[in-house]
Amino acid sequence: MRVHHLDCGSMHPAGGGFVDGSPGRLRFAHMVCHVLLAESDDGLVLVDTGFGVRDLTTPKETLPGPFVALVRPVFDVAQAAVRQVKALGYDPADVRHILLTHLDLDHAGGLADFPDARVHVYGPELRAALSPATGGERQRYRKAHWAHGPKWEVHEGGGGDRWMGLEAVRGLTGLSDDFRLVPLEGHTRGHCGIAVRSDEGWLLHAGDSYFNKAEMAPSPSCPPGLGVFQTLMAVENKARKANQERLRAMLRDHRAEVRTFSAHDAVELAEFTR
Numbered sequence: 001m002r003v004h005h006l007d008c009g010s011m012h013p014a015g016g017g018f019v020d021g022s023p024g025r026l027r028f029a030h031m032v033c034h035v036l037l038a039e040s041d042d043g044l045v046l047v048d049t050g051f052g053v054r055d056l057t058t059p060k061e062t063l064p065g066p067f068v069a070l071v072r073p074v075f076d077v078a079q080a081a082v083r084q085v086k087a088l089g090y091d092p093a094d095v096r097h098i099l100l101t102h103l104d105l106d107h108a109g110g111l112a113d114f115p116d117a118r119v120h121v122y123g124p125e126l127r128a129a130l131s132p133a134t135g136g137e138r139q140r141y142r143k144a145h146w147a148h149g150p151k152w153e154v155h156e157g158g159g160g161d162r163w164m165g166l167e168a169v170r171g172l173t174g175l176s177d178d179f180r181l182v183p184l185e186g187h188t189r190g191h192c193g194i195a196v197r198s199d200e201g202w203l204l205h206a207g208d209s210y211f212n213k214a215e216m217a218p219s220p221s222c223p224p225g226l227g228v229f230q231t232l233m234a235v236e237n238k239a240r241k242a243n244q245e246r247l248r249a250m251l252r253d254h255r256a257e258v259r260t261f262s263a264h265d266a267v268e269l270a271e272f273t274r
């Protein structure tokens with residue numbers, strides 16, 4: 001299965017290397033919204049959507065001002081998944097499935113651009129997004145992103161299936177077992193990784209379970225600004241940290257079989273696209 005790696009939302013927060021880990025502090029950092037477009041036997045499949053057309057053209061309608069001020073998205077509508085699908089020569093109507101790592105505003109913004117797709121989501125995440133319990137959850141989840149009524153396909157854990165030693169959910173409606181949800185809670189209540197079996201082996205879109213490649217190294221580290229940001233954004237920080245440790249252990253055991261990447265690390269995205 002051929003898989004394209006897209007950036008559906010570049011962001012330039014202050015903090016330079018304190019945030020993205022690359023040299024230089026007196027510059028803006030570079031982050032991306034890493035999205036997959038897979039050519040499956042079951043039609044085109046997106047993993048995450050990044051920002052949508054509406055976010056990128058009329059952001060005041062969908063994105064909170066403090067978020068925009070902090071992460072400084074590049075408002076380039078050509079980055080919207082629907083525009084990139086067209087630019088690759090596909091019909092957006094052929095996107096039959098969307099798998100979401102979670103429903104944060106920078107991952108679910110493009111849902112309305114694919115109103116007929118089935119949207120696969122982990123049950124605890126959909127419940128968190130539809131019934132936000134805190135001010136933080138009300139900021140990060142945007143009702144405008146699902147006001148069109150997505151065709152939700154809700155999946156629950158507990159089936160006992162494993163993928164590379166991690167608990168996983170398979171048998172996603174209408175999809176082969178080349179796609180799995182891998183629950184990695186912490187960043188949000190129902191955050192997941194999404195495993196995809198590509199032509200070049202298994203990929204794990206780790207969403208926001210980590211933000212910088214160095215966090216998955218055998219001796220992990222994290223740029224300090226990014227570490228603070230992740231702790232502040234985590235709904236359950238202990239679970240987030242425990243799941244990072246599980247991911248590192250999985251990579252230790254399966255490094256030859258699995259390539260993983262964060263939603264937001266620009267260096268990891270470049271490794272796939274160059």
Ligand SMILES: [Zn+2]
Pocket residue numbers: 104106107208263264
């Ligand atoms: Zn994110």
